[in-house]
Amino acid sequence: MKGPTLARHLGAGAVAVALLVPVSFALEPFRAFQLATVAAYLCATAGLTVLTGLNGQLSLGHGALMAVGAYTVALSQTAFADAGVTGGWVLPVSFGAAVGATVAVGALVGVAAARLRGPYLAGVTLAVAVVVPALTVTFDGVLGGEQGLSVPVDPPPAGLGASFPYERWQLWIAGAATLPVLLLLGNLVRSRYGRTFRAVRDDEVAARLAGIDVARTQVLAFVVSAAGAGVGGGLLAVLAQSVSPGAFSLTLSLSLVMAVVVGGLGRLAGAGWGAVLLVALPDLTHSVTGLVSFPPALAQRMAGNLPLAVFGVTLVVVVVAAPGGIQGLLSRSGRALRSRPDPSTTHHP
């Protein structure tokens, strides 16, 4: 594929829409819901890949940023529903508010993060991940405490027919929110900004000598990444039709890190693998444990925890054995298949 990046990405987006619509009709409702969940995670993992993979800043706080997006959508949708306002533009406005709120929070954390390195940055973002969900209990008057809030979402438009499954409508919403995010991030990565992100990641001093404002680049990367997480969180709120602090715990933040690392940090495609893993691995472990009959109490305890144990083991194994993640393995094997043995790279004794 040749040509200008924007045209290429727009073409890819059009192909994705052309594929997604028939697929959404072929999928049974539960699978459509799962695919919509993948799309929600994809917004967040793509943002995290830009931040961690391309800019070198590790954030353990993206679960909390998703919570900011989700709660903003919940509050905004509730406000519209209470005022009796309906219409096709309500949900996009809520998502706009979610992006605005996460950008503000992301800028706040990003300004602090730009001055921090390594374990200090990880520690601060970890603190954000632990503290922000706890704030929902502190301000339970507005944020609903442990119970959370419900998210009123309009049913599918009547023009689509009475038997149009709600899950398919959710998948359309998720697709309509995720594709622009991916398009923007994909272009950003290929742009001048993407190159400055990578330059800062690889060598801050060299980047500074080349005239790049390192701190501003890092804040920008954090803000962009936070906006992705905000859209993802808003989608999760719309899909679940409720938000609660339990859904955005530290575990979610760590799972997102797992997803981008296992998917492969260097490329946006790795974020796709990661988002698929986040949905597919729990499904897979569930069907594997379904083969063995456990006592009900144990089965219930395993249901929520076994996928997380698998996440943890996968993360450790990937960092130790295959630091490039899935995308790294794929591109390496792709290169190996394409290239003939090259005499200049064979070893001579």
Next chain:
Amino acid sequence: MDRFVFLTLDGLSRGAVYAAFALALVLIWRAARIVNFAQGAMAVATAYVAHSVAAATGSYWWGFLAALVAGLLLGALVDVAVMRLVDSTSPLNPVIVALGLVLLIQAVLGMVYGNEYRPAEAPFSRAALTLGGVGVLSPYDLFVLAAVGAVVVALAWMFARTGTGLRMRAAAFAPAVARLLGVDVGGMLTLGWALASGVGALAGLLVIPTELGLHPHAMDLVFVSAFTAAVVGGLDSPPGAVVGGLAVGLVLSYVSGYAGSDLAPLAVLVLLLAVLLIRPGGLFAQVTARRV
């Protein structure tokens, strides 16, 4: 005034636990240049060991002892089986691996014990004694202060006065030279991990009865507070960790007492950000040129 005295003493007792936990972080940071983000999860795991052993034997103290031993072993195991294999040329890698361990340990605990709070019993009364009509420390607070004090003194004595302590410092300070002089650098590193994890286990045992109870996530916020304490003291300084721990304990006690305990998590975050933005090396840092 009575309330201020009570909150101060309560903060010192709480801070002693943060100090111990921060000390565990500092021990590993000094030895391996790794912030062990799995410290909290490891400490919870040993607290569950204490819970099980205490339930089986009927004695708190057997559980206490078992948890400390489990802490030492778990630390050594994490070093030998996981951390030693990680390529630490990128500073992100050890952090990410530690996060993987957090997910794994918390999930395994959830599978074995369930994700609900279990009551954690304290070996002494937690009712405050009164001194001249003023509520002061409880017997349990005194036990906490004594236990943490003993550990701090023992560690200081070990690093300053014993051959093993000297070898550990040498292995951390100049691994190559230490190896040439016959120090088992890898063994010292494992010993450092074991000691740190043991101290972390002690801190977990001490703090969990004062919080909501035993839960796989019981140490999440404690970890953040202890990390803040370590940063306040400067990650490199054991005395700094102790002072930082007491300072964080006092701040949290005052915030909880005067502004409401709901605000304590927010106070930790604000404190951590403030310290890092105003004095990133910690209050005890010497001024150093930035390394390129």
